[in-house]
Amino acid sequence: MLGPHAATALALxxxxxxVAVFAVFALEGALVGKVLPARTLFVAAVVAVGVEAVAVLPVFAAAVVGATVGQSAVFVAVRRFDADPTSLSVVPVSDDAVDGVGRWFDRWGLPAVAASNAVPGTRGWLAVPTANAPSVSAPRFAAASLVGSAVYAGALLAVGIAVALGFGSASALLGADLTAALLTAAP
Incomplete structure (x- = not known):
């Protein structure tokens, strides 16, 4: 039986x-509190569309572009409007966490943006300190964000394909559409 998040993700x-993948990843990139776990939605999307390259490419692109758009929005909001997203209750990032990842940027520059986007738990946090660095332009930040998000989405794609292939094998053994059976069994 699927958990409630996975069932909701498959329904979306x-x-x-x-479009659902894009929206959730854009919100995650913008540091907004998790409405639905992006990883769950991504894997569910891959399971739903199948493992063919033509089917998963839009899911992959939506996740990468969505995360980049969300992070770029934070970058621009901090740079142009002097916004402090950490002061909002919907942003689950503390000032201490921003200071910590800010030290990453001070030490390694833009590669730290890409690296942090490839790691769950720190994705998008470098948008705030990087926006305060006058040497980084919005396009350069977006490019670094895109690279890290592509690595992250690639890892999620591998997990999604493995899960989809596992569901396909189980479905063949059961002789039924496993996804439909799981969805009807979910609370």
Whole structure:
């Protein structure tokens, strides 16, 4: 039986497709509190669309572009409007965490943005300290964000394909559409 997050994720993907993936990853990139876990949605989307390259490419692109758009929005908001996203209750990032990842940027520069985007738990946090660095332009930040998000989405894609292939094997053994059976069994 699927958990409630996975069932919701499959329902969103079934209804809205890659647009749902884009929206959730853009919100995650913008540091907004998690409405639905992005990793769960991504893997559910891959399971829902299948493992063919043509089917998973829009899911992959939606996740990468969505995360980059969300992070770029934070970058621009901090740089142009002197916004402090950490002061909002919907942003689950403390000032101490921003200071910590800010030291990463001070030490390694833009590669730290890409590296932090490839690691769950720190994704997007470098948007705030990087925006305060006058040497970094918005396009350069977006490029570094895109690279890290592509690595992250690639890892999630591998997990999604493994899960989808596992569901396919189980489905063949059971002789039924496993995804539909799991969705109807979910609370």
């Amino acid at each position: 993907v079934d209804t809205y497709g890659a």
